[in-house]
Amino acid sequence: MAKKRGRADIRERFGFAVKARREELGLTQEDLAAAARIHRTYLSDVERGTRNLSLVNVERLAxxxxxxLAALFGRVDAGADGA
Amino acid sequence: MAKKRGRADIRERFGFAVKARREELGLTQEDLAAAARIHRTYLSDVERGTRNLSLVNVERLAxxxxxxLAALFGRVDAGADGA
Structure with missing residues (x-):
């Protein structure tokens, strides 16, 4: 189980998955933040991979x-070895 | 999106999924805590559904x-409307 080699940090992979899905849905950061009941600047940090979110906020975003949750983390897993 | 009705808190569902999988593998809390590099008492809290874990610790446990991650959260989703 080589956990770090060639693999982006989970915060970055999670942020990338959130941003990609948000753009798929045609939502702005403002839209998504409001829907998830989180602050827009917090969402911006999440998408940049600098936030170590907790379960409760993960569930809100999903x-x-x-x-x-499985579908969201399937996207996070899929980003495991890529960009 | 009725998120609360009839559904256990995500912390509880996550803890239940972790405990069930640990028992499937025949691991003690001590075994799993050591493998995940978390404290045994922290794991005990996680399994009781009282910890709002962050992504980094979620990844270690998975x-x-x-x-x-998708398989672990598939189990969390499956517990969404049940015990």
């Missing part, structure tokens, strides 16, 4: 992105 | 449970 719901606002209309994804199950 | 790896120690030999599950992808």
């Amino acid at each position: 719901a606002a992105l209309d994804l199950s | 790896a120690a449970l030999d599950l992808s």
